[in-house]
Amino acid sequence: MMDPMRVRFPIPVKLLAGFLANVALIALGFWIVFRSQFGGASSGLMQGIMEPRLQAMAERIAAELRDHPRSAWGTLLKDHSETLGIEFSLFDSEVQYVTGAHESLPPDLLEAVKEKLTPHLRRRGDGNGPPRQPPPPPPPLGLDPLDDIFGSSGGARPPPPPRRDDEQDRGPRPINPAMAEYPTVMAHTDTPPGYWAVIRVPAVAAERGYLPALLVVRSDTLTAGGVFLDPKPWLYASVGVLLVSALIWVPMALSFTRSIQRLRKNTGRVAEGDFEGAVPDAHRLDELGDLGRSVQQMAQRLDGHAKGQKRFLGDIAHELCSPIARMQASLGILQQRGEVNGDEKSQRYMEKLEGELQHMSVLVNELLSFSKANLRSEVKLKPVLLAPLVRRTLQREDASEEAGTAKVEVPEHFVAMADEDMLSRAIGNLVRNAQRYAAGTGPVEISATRANGHVSVSVSDRGPGVSAEALPRLLEPFYRPDVARSRESGGVGLGLAIVKSCTEACGGKVEVSNREGGGLSVTLKLMADQGTGADEARSG
Known part of the structure; x- marks a missing residue:
């Protein structure tokens, strides 16, 4: 027996729940990968997705910086911050603060910037890497002054001193904006919390072009209002x-x-x-x-x-x-x-x-x-007028309204599709059972109702009824609710089984229930005639 405290979930609900759980699990997995790829200074996956949008924005801002004097750069970046809802800062190629919202970079981000955007600082020893060793001194000149002028006696000139890349030691070379690239470093930091992007842009005027500067962008959210990432295409694709x-x-x-x-x-x-x-x-x-x-x-x-x-x-x-x-x-x-x-x-x-x-x-x-x-495998159903059939059945069972042993409430025009002999036998068995078990408690009540294309004929009494446990088994052959019943009072246990067989042969079904206030009610539910066979039933 099912536990009434347990909630029943139909299979479609379980399948739908499993489908939604699967979708949620996939989304969680993508989110974990998403955060792991953008959780520190390394952002290979996210950078590949976000870099085109960041470069387009950096190109526009770099062009505006080149077109405005240095004194107007702070106002320019502030205007962009207010428009886009994110924070902008500018550092020079030596990672020195120029203007903007943040005067310094988080340590992890700074290391990534020196590694990828300002490698000259590491070579010069300004970063965390080992400082560059000075070049070895030139070999000593010969003692013979003529060797110094014409070379050694062997005719070979001394090797020149190693060449030193002074331009790299001094800093990056000027950049032509038309040929410039915009390398980017992206990271997520916890102190201070936020999402960062650093783009190298040509902004500082020089003799042969523009020296690079570092445009720093910080946002509280991963999308940065659409600057880092536009979530709409992802949302549309997911949907x-x-x-x-x-x-x-x-x-x-x-x-x-x-x-x-x-x-x-x-x-x-x-x-x-x-x-x-x-x-x-x-x-x-x-x-x-x-x-x-x-x-x-x-x-x-x-x-x-x-x-x-x-x-x-x-x-x-x-x-x-x-x-x-x-x-x-x-x-x-x-x-x-x-x-x-x-x-x-x-x-x-x-x-x-x-x-x-x-x-x-x-x-x-x-x-x-x-x-x-x-x-009887082949039963021919035909329209049967219920009221006359009930009266004939009561007369056969020695019950009548005149004698007070029966009460009939069956409309004269009710017609059911059934086999007349079998339906009469079923009703007769029910009347006989009521007379046997409810004798002296009142008349046998026979009523009929019609709804939803069916006619229901009920035979009820005011006897003791049966227990709730016995109701489902009353229609079984040879079943008796009370095993102590004698032959005289309990019959042989086939009456209601015959009622069930006769009703099912007519295409109907039987329902048994206890009545409020005591008694038993047995209902025969049959197909109703739709009116075409009413005249035929009356003539028959």
Whole structure:
């Protein structure tokens, strides 16, 4: 039994939750890689993505710096900061502060800048690298003055001193803006927190071009208002991938869940005893198809077993009819002789034997009725007027409204599609059960309602009812709610089973429930005639 405290999640919800969890996991993985690539001074992945946007911005700002005097650079950078919502600073090629929001760089960023953008500082020893060693002194000149002028006696000139790259020691060379490159260093720092980009731009005027300067950009966010990264294309691409994935995944998931739901409904019908319905999705070439074919095979075998069992019961009942009839005839003869002889003891034995034979006769007749109701494979349904049928059935069962033993509330115009004999037998069994178990508690109530293309006929009483545990099993053959019931009070346990078989043969279903205030109510739900067969039912 399912725990009522547990929350039930349908399979589509579980599949959707798994899909969303998978998407979230992929997004988390991308974010971890994203942050790891941009978490320190090294930013190879992010730099490749952001560098084109940064270079375009740096070109514009460098051109403005070249067009304005040095005294206006602070105002120019401040205007760009206010426009873009990020902070700008400018340093010279010696990493000395010129103007802007920040007068110094974080240590990690400074190391990366000296490594990639100002390598002359490391060669000169201004960075953290080893200082450059001075060049070796020239070899000493010969003692002979003529050797100094004309060379040694061997005619070979002394080697010249090693050439020193003074321009590199002094600093970077001037740059032509038209041919300039804009190398970039990017980093994320925790102290102070922020995302940084340093771009080398030609900005300081010189004799043969422009000396490089370092344009520093800092933002509190990774996108920097679209300067570092524009998230919209990424968002659109992610939404597009999600939609395409959903278009592929959702139909497949719905196909699985619909097949499972159809199989569940079919197995429910099999559990209720309907073995003849076709199993859906048995044609599928996957595991669900295998399951459908297995359910279909199971239903066919159960149908064979059930029909064989019912046929066996019918054959036994039929074979028992003749011996019982002969025994009753013989008993009648013996009773007549006993009355003539006046043997009271033998007469009592005869009466007891007559009761046993009568009970056996009722049991056999019930078995025959149950077997016939189940083995009628071809039942022709036709429109049946319910009110006249109910009155004839009550008359047969010795119940009537005039005698106060029945109460009928069936509209005269209600017509159901059914087999008249089987429907009459089902209603008669219900009336008989009510008379047996609710005698003296009030009349048997028969009512009918119509809704949603169905007619419901209810037979109710004010008897003791049955326990909630027994309700689901009342329609089973030979089931008795009270095992202590005697033959006289409890019957043989086939009455409601016959009601179920007759109703299902008419294409309907049976519902059993306890009434408020005491009593039992059994409802036969049948297909309603849509009006075309009403005249035919009246004439019949």
